[in-house]
Amino acid sequence: MAKRGNLAEPTELRPAKKSKSDDKKEKKEKKDKKDKKDKNNGEKTVEASSSDEQTGYTQASALTDLPQSQIDQFLEENVIKITDSSTEAAPSFRPIISFDYLPPCNEDLYAPLKAFPAPSPIQAATWPLLFAGRDVIGIAETGSGKTLGFGLPCLKKLLDSKRTRKPYHPTAVIISPTRELAMQIYDQLVKFSHVAKADVTCIFGGVGKDEQRVALKTAAIVVATPGRLKDLQNDESVNLSKVKYLVLDEADRMLDKGFEQDIKDIIAPMPVSRRQTVMFTATWPKSVQALAATFMNSPVTVTIGGDPSADPRANTRIKQDVEVLDGREKENRLIQLLNRSQRGQNPEKVLVFCLYKKEAMRIERLIKMKGFKVAGIHGDLNQSDRFRNLEAFKSGAATVLVATDVAARGLDIPAVMLVINVTFPLTVEDYVHRIGRTGRAGATGHAITLFTEQDKALSGGLINVLKAAKQDVPESLLKFGTTVKKKQHDAYGAFFKDIGTDKKATKITFDD
Numbered sequence: 001m002a003k004r005g006n007l008a009e010p011t012e013l014r015p016a017k018k019s020k021s022d023d024k025k026e027k028k029e030k031k032d033k034k035d036k037k038d039k040n041n042g043e044k045t046v047e048a049s050s051s052d053e054q055t056g057y058t059q060a061s062a063l064t065d066l067p068q069s070q071i072d073q074f075l076e077e078n079v080i081k082i083t084d085s086s087t088e089a090a091p092s093f094r095p096i097i098s099f100d101y102l103p104p105c106n107e108d109l110y111a112p113l114k115a116f117p118a119p120s121p122i123q124a125a126t127w128p129l130l131f132a133g134r135d136v137i138g139i140a141e142t143g144s145g146k147t148l149g150f151g152l153p154c155l156k157k158l159l160d161s162k163r164t165r166k167p168y169h170p171t172a173v174i175i176s177p178t179r180e181l182a183m184q185i186y187d188q189l190v191k192f193s194h195v196a197k198a199d200v201t202c203i204f205g206g207v208g209k210d211e212q213r214v215a216l217k218t219a220a221i222v223v224a225t226p227g228r229l230k231d232l233q234n235d236e237s238v239n240l241s242k243v244k245y246l247v248l249d250e251a252d253r254m255l256d257k258g259f260e261q262d263i264k265d266i267i268a269p270m271p272v273s274r275r276q277t278v279m280f281t282a283t284w285p286k287s288v289q290a291l292a293a294t295f296m297n298s299p300v301t302v303t304i305g306g307d308p309s310a311d312p313r314a315n316t317r318i319k320q321d322v323e324v325l326d327g328r329e330k331e332n333r334l335i336q337l338l339n340r341s342q343r344g345q346n347p348e349k350v351l352v353f354c355l356y357k358k359e360a361m362r363i364e365r366l367i368k369m370k371g372f373k374v375a376g377i378h379g380d381l382n383q384s385d386r387f388r389n390l391e392a393f394k395s396g397a398a399t400v401l402v403a404t405d406v407a408a409r410g411l412d413i414p415a416v417m418l419v420i421n422v423t424f425p426l427t428v429e430d431y432v433h434r435i436g437r438t439g440r441a442g443a444t445g446h447a448i449t450l451f452t453e454q455d456k457a458l459s460g461g462l463i464n465v466l467k468a469a470k471q472d473v474p475e476s477l478l479k480f481g482t483t484v485k486k487k488q489h490d491a492y493g494a495f496f497k498d499i500g501t502d503k504k505a506t507k508i509t510f511d512d
């Protein structure tokens with residue numbers, strides 16, 4: 001039987017009764033912590049503070065016993081920065097640097113973690129905060145395990161809660177920009193929830209609503225794309241007023257103009273004071289940061305690998321090559337590159353990105369004509385074809401996948417060796433997400449970008465991404481200029497493109 005129930009009720013957050021001397025001691029500790037935090041401009045020092053009755057999270061004593069130098073080394077090596085916007089003196093916790101230090105849980109929730117050697121830095125640093133009920137913004141490179149970063153605390157909270165009162169309203173909602181990504185998050189959670197017998201469902205557009213309505217009657221955790229969730233909320237198939245854990249995955253995309261209103265509508269029945277709000281992403285442009293703050297309650301921002309306000313940062317294990325050429329040479333060059341990677345005994349998995357749906361269809365036809373095993377994924381395909389083609393690529397039945405930016409974010413496809421950008425995306429953030437489909441979970445990867453004069457408005461941003469990841473910047477790219485222009489277009493990035501030969505093509509659309 002599926003296990004259901006609400007997340008930790010506010011009563012759990014209430015401190016136990018204390019004596020006067022306890023109170024004095026606590027006040028002094030809080031003041032010391034606050035002074036320390038103020039000195040650091042809001043940036044927290046992660047010291048041996050071990051538990052706080054107010055949070056419901058108790059740090060493992062073995063973790064508390066570790067020497068501070070070991071914690072400092074972990075934070076330093078992984079370039080972890082923790083910034084707490086709270087004006088209250090909040091407790092600081094040590095990163096959970098080993099699975100041994102996870103807090104006890106009432107089911108064997110942690111069993112599937114045995115597949116991994118240790119928590120990834122974003123998991124280690126955000127888990128204690130999330131277990132403690134804080135609002136968190138987690139920013140870390142592509143492929144660094146963010147899904148379990150927000151997923152594990154979500155499942156643990158569900159398991160720890162005892163409530164079984166009917167009707168069953170969802171207690172956690174995870175929103176993702178695309179159907180495939182929603183499915184993938186669902187698949188990851190199910191591996192864990194299966195052990196924990198929690199009831200998870202996945203809701204997205206492009207398929208019938210009836211089954212989804214049935215699933216929503218019992219689901220405790222809902223993974224969804226925004227449009228369909230809003231539809232089902234509007235026709236009262238789901239009541240989100242009991243949601244206590246809200247995740248925006250790919251948060252910068254979810255807060256972009258295209259989705260902003262949907263998100264506001266969806267979360268309207270879940271007051272910020274009663275929910276824990278969690279945002280994870282690999283890119284965090286300034287343009288969304290103020291809006292994000294309005295959705296959150298004194299969030300803690302955890303960044304892995306450097307300043308998120310600077311240029312978007314690509315995973316440094318991906319080798320990035322940029323080839324500047326004439327637009328008319330692109331197709332020949334693409335086929336040359338595929339010849340290199342596809343002709344041997346074991347053809348590599350290659351992901352080819354286009355900007356427009358029509359362009360993607362044309363490129364897919366071309367690749368098929370050349371005899372390669374290719375599949376496509378873009379917004380004009382029906383949902384079952386999208387899932388089928390993605391599966392074909394995952395299984396290796398197709399070794400080349402031609403995609404629009406609908407596949408740029410989040411998708412975790414095993415062993416993608418090469419990403420080829422046939423047409424540059426509309427923003428450098430999208431570029432970072434696209435190439436992030438390779439080099440996942442500690443592996444290395446390779447990305448080749450075909451860059452033409454038409455893309456020159458983004459040369460400055462791209463040069464900065466290359467430099468930040470210590471990649472070579474070709475002279476031919478530098479000549480387009482290093483100025484970084486501000487993002488101007490709300491839904492599609494700064495620069496509306498003239499797309500030359502393919503003028504009738506439709507732009508990418510994201511999911512409902």
Ligand SMILES: Nc1ncnc2c1ncn2[C@@H]1O[C@H](COP(=O)(O)OP(=O)(O)OP(=O)(O)O)[C@@H](O)[C@H]1O
Nearest residue numbers: 116118119120142143144145146147282410412441
């Ligand atoms: N602690 C861990 N150690 C090793 N691998 C892990 C760990 N946690 C998760 N993974 C694996 O790493 C891969 C990438 O994880 P995930 O898809 O969550 O990345 P992500 O950070 O969300 O990437 P993106 O920014 O592209 O969405 C997955 O295959 C996942 O199973």
